[in-house]
Amino acid sequence: MKKFGNLLDVLPGVLRNYSFPIFYADGAAAASLSSSAAAINNNNSTESQRRIVPPILGQSSNTGIQNNSAARLAAAFRKARKLPPLNKMVAEEFQGDNLSNYIANFCRWAANTPVPHRFDEDLGAPDSNKCLGSETKIQYIGKHLKDLRLNIVPKHPDFDGLKDVDRDHPTWWTDLRTRYADEADRFKAKNPGDEVFGHPDVIPLYRDLRHRRGGKDVDWIPDDPRVMVDVRMVMLSLVKKKSTHDSNIEFANWVYDIFDACGRGGEVKFQNYNDWRFDYLLQVVDAPWQETKVLDCYARACLPDDDWLFDFYVMKGAFYMCELGLFRTEEQVKKGVEHAVYPSLHSISDNSVAKKISNILTQEVGKKLGKDWEDLERITSRGLRSGSISQLSMYPGISVFEATALTGHSIGNLRSYLDQRNIVKALPAANALHENKSLYTEPVLPTLKSINAGPGGANEEAFKKLVQHMFTVSIEDFQPGHKHYIILVTCALSLIRHYQDIISECGPGNFITSQLFMHAKNARITDGGSPYNPYTNSTAIVIERWSSLIKEDIRCRQKVKDAEALKSDHTNSTLVGLLTSIASDVGDQKDESAVLVRDLATAKSSQMQMIEQLEASRVSLATLEAENASLKQQLKAEKDKYHALSRFVKENMLKSPDKTTSSEQQAPPVGQKRRLDFGGDEVSNDVEMLGNALEETTVSNSRGLSSALDETTQEVATMPQAVNVNPPSSSSVAHHTTGRANSNLTESSSHTNASLELNQNNEPPGDKGKRFLSMLLELANMGLVKPGTKLQGIALPMSLLLSNPSHLTYCLEVADFTCDPNDVDIVAAYSKNDVSAEITQAMNAGVRIEDAVYEKLFEFERRTASDVRQTPGRSIGGFAKRIKKYKNEIKEANNDPRNISKIPLIEVVELQLLIANNGNEPPAAAQSQVQEGGAVALQPDAAAAARSEGVSSVAQVPRGRSSVGGQRSIMSYAAPVLRSSEKGEEGGDDGRVGGV
Numbered sequence: 001m002k003k004f005g006n007l008l009d010v011l012p013g014v015l016r017n018y019s020f021p022i023f024y025a026d027g028a029a030a031a032s033l034s035s036s037a038a039a040i041n042n043n044n045s046t047e048s049q050r051r052i053v054p055p056i057l058g059q060s061s062n063t064g065i066q067n068n069s070a071a072r073l074a075a076a077f078r079k080a081r082k083l084p085p086l087n088k089m090v091a092e093e094f095q096g097d098n099l100s101n102y103i104a105n106f107c108r109w110a111a112n113t114p115v116p117h118r119f120d121e122d123l124g125a126p127d128s129n130k131c132l133g134s135e136t137k138i139q140y141i142g143k144h145l146k147d148l149r150l151n152i153v154p155k156h157p158d159f160d161g162l163k164d165v166d167r168d169h170p171t172w173w174t175d176l177r178t179r180y181a182d183e184a185d186r187f188k189a190k191n192p193g194d195e196v197f198g199h200p201d202v203i204p205l206y207r208d209l210r211h212r213r214g215g216k217d218v219d220w221i222p223d224d225p226r227v228m229v230d231v232r233m234v235m236l237s238l239v240k241k242k243s244t245h246d247s248n249i250e251f252a253n254w255v256y257d258i259f260d261a262c263g264r265g266g267e268v269k270f271q272n273y274n275d276w277r278f279d280y281l282l283q284v285v286d287a288p289w290q291e292t293k294v295l296d297c298y299a300r301a302c303l304p305d306d307d308w309l310f311d312f313y314v315m316k317g318a319f320y321m322c323e324l325g326l327f328r329t330e331e332q333v334k335k336g337v338e339h340a341v342y343p344s345l346h347s348i349s350d351n352s353v354a355k356k357i358s359n360i361l362t363q364e365v366g367k368k369l370g371k372d373w374e375d376l377e378r379i380t381s382r383g384l385r386s387g388s389i390s391q392l393s394m395y396p397g398i399s400v401f402e403a404t405a406l407t408g409h410s411i412g413n414l415r416s417y418l419d420q421r422n423i424v425k426a427l428p429a430a431n432a433l434h435e436n437k438s439l440y441t442e443p444v445l446p447t448l449k450s451i452n453a454g455p456g457g458a459n460e461e462a463f464k465k466l467v468q469h470m471f472t473v474s475i476e477d478f479q480p481g482h483k484h485y486i487i488l489v490t491c492a493l494s495l496i497r498h499y500q501d502i503i504s505e506c507g508p509g510n511f512i513t514s515q516l517f518m519h520a521k522n523a524r525i526t527d528g529g530s531p532y533n534p535y536t537n538s539t540a541i542v543i544e545r546w547s548s549l550i551k552e553d554i555r556c557r558q559k560v561k562d563a564e565a566l567k568s569d570h571t572n573s574t575l576v577g578l579l580t581s582i583a584s585d586v587g588d589q590k591d592e593s594a595v596l597v598r599d600l601a602t603a604k605s606s607q608m609q610m611i612e613q614l615e616a617s618r619v620s621l622a623t624l625e626a627e628n629a630s631l632k633q634q635l636k637a638e639k640d641k642y643h644a645l646s647r648f649v650k651e652n653m654l655k656s657p658d659k660t661t662s663s664e665q666q667a668p669p670v671g672q673k674r675r676l677d678f679g680g681d682e683v684s685n686d687v688e689m690l691g692n693a694l695e696e697t698t699v700s701n702s703r704g705l706s707s708a709l710d711e712t713t714q715e716v717a718t719m720p721q722a723v724n725v726n727p728p729s730s731s732s733v734a735h736h737t738t739g740r741a742n743s744n745l746t747e748s749s750s751h752t753n754a755s756l757e758l759n760q761n762n763e764p765p766g767d768k769g770k771r772f773l774s775m776l777l778e779l780a781n782m783g784l785v786k787p788g789t790k791l792q793g794i795a796l797p798m799s800l801l802l803s804n805p806s807h808l809t810y811c812l813e814v815a816d817f818t819c820d821p822n823d824v825d826i827v828a829a830y831s832k833n834d835v836s837a838e839i840t841q842a843m844n845a846g847v848r849i850e851d852a853v854y855e856k857l858f859e860f861e862r863r864t865a866s867d868v869r870q871t872p873g874r875s876i877g878g879f880a881k882r883i884k885k886y887k888n889e890i891k892e893a894n895n896d897p898r899n900i901s902k903i904p905l906i907e908v909v910e911l912q913l914l915i916a917n918n919g920n921e922p923p924a925a926a927q928s929q930v931q932e933g934g935a936v937a938l939q940p941d942a943a944a945a946a947r948s949e950g951v952s953s954v955a956q957v958p959r960g961r962s963s964v965g966g967q968r969s970i971m972s973y974a975a976p977v978l979r980s981s982e983k984g985e986e987g988g989d990d991g992r993v994g995g996v
Contacts, residue, residue: 070143075121077106094153100172103145107176110137111183134184138177145173203378204387205361207259207310207433208232225369229379231259231387234364235309242322242511249319249512250342251360256315258357258384260433261289261300262392262407265357265381266350271341273477278486279423282442284430285312285487286423291408298408298420301430303443308498310434313445317470317491318512321519326473326488338475357381388433395432397439402428438565446493450553451546462525467492469519497550499543517543522836527601538608545601556590559583772811772876773850775800780830780842787825790816806901807880811853814883817905818856819849850874859908860886893918 075086084093094102115123115132146166149159162168209230235255238248257268270290277286285302302312309315319325328338337343345353358380365379389407392398405420406429428439436443448454453463470492477484495516502513520539527542560583779785784794791812796805815824826845829838854874858864861882865871872878887900893914896903906914 070140073140074144091153107180112187202380202383205231205383206387237364240506249323253315253319259388262388265354269345269353273339283445299423299426301426303430303434305434308501313491313494317495321470322515324472326475328474354381398432437562441561441565444554444557446497446550450550465523466525469523496546499547771874773846776846777830780827781832785828787828792816807876810880810883811876814853815849819852823848857882
């Protein structure tokens, strides 16, 4: 029994040192595995290469799970290296030193590959952000080596003399374990959080590979699609499809900043304006780059570029202009991100930022090469850093110290002796990355002097207005007079410099240049004091001219800089002197060219002005011809009206010739206030007075129209053809008097004589057909509509050419009475020459005001639009007629002696209460007879009697009484006709002749 007892004591050790044969299966895991092991071994694989270890005596379930995990890691490695699967391994694959090389490649792959927990053979579908540690992976590699030693190559020479499988190893394996740990630590330090499971070999993204695929204009996919993938392609794709509601330009700035700084993906979120400064000696922006979770922060020189996509100022300027990159809300200020360059990344971890940028890169490359491209997942944010560092290291003449000043790589103890924040140290690497000819020359920036916009220049004010329109700024440092304003000015100049370049690559309708043109148009920029003309493409011409001037200025100054850079090479001193002399000559030629360009611009401007004057003359001629035709029609209409009224008067005078003769000597002058009775003896006297008044008024109008027609015809005949003739707002047609038109013959004779004199001096056209909305917008365009003020208080200008300005005043009074004051404030911003969204809002507000007046008038009339057969129009004359009718009702209800223009409006409910309190509410028939100026319209039967029996018979009808019970004379009936004759109108807004 003692022997058996000793045997039981040593059995666990024997079992631990004995390895059962390992077999590989294509099916599922053995049913005897634990549930957790089974779950791991059944991870979405079509051809299983798992290592199935049956439960053995003395082995825990954990050991079995680890063995299976080691087999899966080996299977993933062999699949990535495109080797046969585990169940098809043969000894010939590992002959000689191939075994050590195989394990070395396995270690290198594992050290540079993030492996997630619960991984499968593709290292995909991780359920968390956790990945296996480096120690765990090297243990799995050791288990795989042990399996090879026991089952595939047990007699390999490298294992000769090694007895203990767990303790005795080849010397190369011990060395590999040490080197593996160092490599794994380097990978972790270089790629914090930017892991792509299963794809350690990322594709480097270089600046521009167009020269490698056949030229700058080549846009086809060659045999190797990877030559199509570069940083420029990704940024151009983002900018070209930019629209109003996306952040594509911000995405492009993320990509640009990471590549330009040789940084890691997540580090772009730490950019802050408080760290920026502009170096006036070197002419660069120092935007320091901070590494993730460490104290390292090193200088970064931001440069312009001949390629607009890699110009720091163009990319930032587009971001500020198109996506409000310098505007911060109150909530953002409270969160402390006012000075963050990219506030949208503030709440996202740096690891998530890196993955977000990787997704953007993958999406844009997928659109170009297809989403099924096999290497698409190898496009990550790490490729930006890899590509920029590789391109930087290839630049001739750059030293390791100059390169690491930008990349941030460690160079041992020497780094402690270098000033990482010195911008001078970072300038050579920046020049190399931007492919400049000299590493040590400061960049050439666009200046205000090149477009004559410097202090005291002719374009100084125009450019300041343009910058103010382009950028919405809430950060104080970017306001005029503060430290970052020079950056904003340079951004604006750079966008203008590359204006044509952006259009050529993105099309004329691209978002960036469209926004620039819109802001320039709103600012009404001019060049050299030339007048702004909205009818020409002067805005586009100015931008293109400025763009050419800036490019030419930079080209000349860059040549001088390149020549100066050669001074450091003493062997080229003679060449330097020659180039300096040439540069001086070029400068002189440039000055002469600038003078010639300005002279040419002046000549072109004069030519454009002459063309505009000729066009204006043609328009003026057409206007005068149209007015001539209109005056002829008015003259003909007045003659027809005169003949018709003359016949009417003569027919009535023939019925009582005796009384007419006897009354000629007693008739008072026209316009004298006189009350006539309806007695039979005075009928002929009334008819005679009516005939005289009509004849005198009509003849006066005819004379006025004839005089205006002759003057217009003479002006057309004598008008010059090659000079600027302004459209005759008041030259061919006299201004309307500000007083109200005579609306009743009972007013003073002096007023009547004034009306007749107005007709003889070319009275302006009537108000018929002038819509209230058009007149309201015209007032706003003139700047007469002010926010917070009443519309009724507007002083109507004579340039409106209104025959009766009171019509428009009545409409404005009702608008104040019923519309929303906020709509008035919005309408005040209206301008004919503007096409922005604000102007569209102003027009919509004007429509709402007109609709409110339109509906209110139906309310005044106690009816709706459905109650009438023919829907009334929206002209100011039609509106005013209905308004005056309502104000007459108010006047009679209040017994108010004032003129209706002085009577304030009240609601219909208040009017009804007044009528009820007075106890004299008029019947509906009486209300319908109320006319302007207190006149009463003829009833249908009275009108019929007038047509059949004449005026004398109508005068006896008792229906001609006013609403207050007073008797009306025949002159009251004639008042509408006389008013129409005085105004030169053919009829009311409804197409009917007023009065008789």
